[in-house]
Amino acid sequence: MEYFIQQLINGITLGSIYGLIAIGYTMVYGIIGMINFAHGDIFMIGAFIALIALILFGLTGIALPIVLFLVLLITMLFTACYGWSVEKLAYKPLRGSFRLAPLISALGMSIVLQNYVQVSQGARVKPLQPLITGGLEFFKDSEFIVTVSFLQIFIVILTIILMSMFTILITKTDLGRAQRACEQDRTMTSLLGINVDRTISITFILGSSLASVAGMMFVLYYGVIDFYIGFLAGVKAFTAAVLGGIGSLPGAMLGGLLIGLIETMWSGYISIEYKDVAAFSVLIITLIFFPTGFLGKPDIEKV
Amino acid sequence: MFKTFKKTISLIAAFLMLGSVSVKADILVASAGPMSGQYASFGAQLKAGAEMWLKDVNARGGINGEKVKLVIGDDACDPKQAVAVANKFAGQGVAYVAGHFCSGSSIPASKVYTEEGIIQVSPASTNPAFTDKGGPNVFRVCGRDDQQGEVAGAFLAKEYAGKKVAIIHDKTAYGKGLADATRKNMKKAGLKDAMYEAITAGEKDYSALVSKLKSNNIDAIYLGGYHTEAGLIVRQMRDQGMSTKLVSGDALVTAEYWDITGNAGEGTLMTFSPDPRNNPEAAPLVKKFKAAGIEPEGYVLYSYAALEVFEQAALDAGSTDYKKVLKAMKNNKFKTVLGVLSFDKKGDVTLPGYVFYEWKNGNYKQL
Numbered sequence: 001m002e003y004f005i006q007q008l009i010n011g012i013t014l015g016s017i018y019g020l021i022a023i024g025y026t027m028v029y030g031i032i033g034m035i036n037f038a039h040g041d042i043f044m045i046g047a048f049i050a051l052i053a054l055i056l057f058g059l060t061g062i063a064l065p066i067v068l069f070l071v072l073l074i075t076m077l078f079t080a081c082y083g084w085s086v087e088k089l090a091y092k093p094l095r096g097s098f099r100l101a102p103l104i105s106a107l108g109m110s111i112v113l114q115n116y117v118q119v120s121q122g123a124r125v126k127p128l129q130p131l132i133t134g135g136l137e138f139f140k141d142s143e144f145i146v147t148v149s150f151l152q153i154f155i156v157i158l159t160i161i162l163m164s165m166f167t168i169l170i171t172k173t174d175l176g177r178a179q180r181a182c183e184q185d186r187t188m189t190s191l192l193g194i195n196v197d198r199t200i201s202i203t204f205i206l207g208s209s210l211a212s213v214a215g216m217m218f219v220l221y222y223g224v225i226d227f228y229i230g231f232l233a234g235v236k237a238f239t240a241a242v243l244g245g246i247g248s249l250p251g252a253m254l255g256g257l258l259i260g261l262i263e264t265m266w267s268g269y270i271s272i273e274y275k276d277v278a279a280f281s282v283l284i285i286t287l288i289f290f291p292t293g294f295l296g297k298p299d300i301e302k303v
Numbered sequence: 304m305f306k307t308f309k310k311t312i313s314l315i316a317a318f319l320m321l322g323s324v325s326v327k328a329d330i331l332v333a334s335a336g337p338m339s340g341q342y343a344s345f346g347a348q349l350k351a352g353a354e355m356w357l358k359d360v361n362a363r364g365g366i367n368g369e370k371v372k373l374v375i376g377d378d379a380c381d382p383k384q385a386v387a388v389a390n391k392f393a394g395q396g397v398a399y400v401a402g403h404f405c406s407g408s409s410i411p412a413s414k415v416y417t418e419e420g421i422i423q424v425s426p427a428s429t430n431p432a433f434t435d436k437g438g439p440n441v442f443r444v445c446g447r448d449d450q451q452g453e454v455a456g457a458f459l460a461k462e463y464a465g466k467k468v469a470i471i472h473d474k475t476a477y478g479k480g481l482a483d484a485t486r487k488n489m490k491k492a493g494l495k496d497a498m499y500e501a502i503t504a505g506e507k508d509y510s511a512l513v514s515k516l517k518s519n520n521i522d523a524i525y526l527g528g529y530h531t532e533a534g535l536i537v538r539q540m541r542d543q544g545m546s547t548k549l550v551s552g553d554a555l556v557t558a559e560y561w562d563i564t565g566n567a568g569e570g571t572l573m574t575f576s577p578d579p580r581n582n583p584e585a586a587p588l589v590k591k592f593k594a595a596g597i598e599p600e601g602y603v604l605y606s607y608a609a610l611e612v613f614e615q616a617a618l619d620a621g622s623t624d625y626k627k628v629l630k631a632m633k634n635n636k637f638k639t640v641l642g643v644l645s646f647d648k649k650g651d652v653t654l655p656g657y658v659f660y661e662w663k664n665g666n667y668k669q670l
Contacts, residue, residue: 006517007511011511014508123338123340124343125341125531125563127534127559127562127563130538143520147542218507222508224563228341264511267512268511271500271501272500272511272515273501
């Protein structure tokens, strides 16, 4: 039982990070019906910016909570700039072109970003010594002591807060209404006086800043990053978005958690070697029975 | 207008041809390894050794009066890219390759070298299959994983007799080969592994593995894998409050391991050949490296030695002809920075085997 709880905690933490990245995939798909394959690399850029900012602020000797808050703001700002530029450069000129064009351009952008970081930051892994240490211990009397680090709690709470904020943003605000309108019919939306280009840009900015939060969590939690993390995390997060139903915000979170939990539970109880096989088999089986994922809406024209 | 254009073109063409001719006159040797990717710190070690040798050999007047040129190949530890690098070397007319680093790259690349008649000496690939199944042109100046596994297996069986040892590998040619060799020898010495698992290299989350180790009350883990994964596993074990010992192989001999683990790496054990830096004959060279701002850790001196072998073999053969150099390599003894060495029939080196090192305070020291 204690072992199960420990693996549950491991899975939820991993799933939260996947979920945060998956939201970016889902939002972009929801609004322009395109899979932004460069999103995983935006996450990687966020992780690098967070690491650079952490090291810079670490030298100033300001108290840790303030440093973390400042780093979070800076990381979100800079990564959002990257996300915005990617959209302006690679996707906007192709809007109205045939459906595959922006998809290919997204793959190209992903390679560009990866190589850009590899060249400018070097190909070696970048380590960061643990900043937030310690945690809570449960079931101290039993044979297996369950440990939850403060970072794990921090990650899960931050994910819940961001998720709720975004759900309110999409369902309750003017911006959210504009986004949902763009999703349904872009021509009609612009006829009604909504700036479609701006709405799409804002979506990219929001998605990128969420990815940057995930990137910062990744640096703090694992302490090691390289230019390739975006690809691996991106594939998993994309899977999560599809599993939950691409285009649906709660779906992305659900998908992320599911992938995280399947991976850890399979590793914990069966075999670590085949955990990816397990995760992707679940994806395939789900898509056979629910072609639009768990929470996705049926859509006739899909890639 | 058109005439001048034609003239310019033919002039350029003539220049290019001259250029390629003058390149051909030099002896081309190559150093190959993961210059990029997550094992790039090892690529840097091989490159540092090769570049130092290049400087030295040309200062000595080259080989048989000819200047030596070095080309660097980046295989990123990827088998496919290693074959591409090997083919590129063949196209360039490389006579000798000191590489690659990862066994998973060295083995497929060696097939190309055998076909093309290029001598390959790996400074670091320890998987037995590399020389066992390699052609006559395949050598190495490092040990073999069956030797390494023997030392590690005997040690684990003795130190952890009656305790629980988990064997983990990363599914690569090197990692799995080493883990299996250790497992076999541990069993032979009377200790059965309590757990046998495989991880995926390149991942960052090993929390599920760590919890599994914890619930099985593992006393020590033996990892067949590279330093990045080893570092993350140690870090995540300490995070979950485990003090389990990590024992691993020669892919941890880089200061980058400590950068990843920090103090969590304290007490990690690994097997590696006796440190050539302690070799009295290597002292002047070690000094030279340090003066250049390079710490000759890990495989730096092995890379240097692999090239020294070529230099001496080519001098003895009087040319860089494939067959003549090969004959010299098979028959001669070589005075290198690693000590006096020669090769057996398979191409393995006759040097002392493996000893244990412990990571302490950011450095590794022989036990």
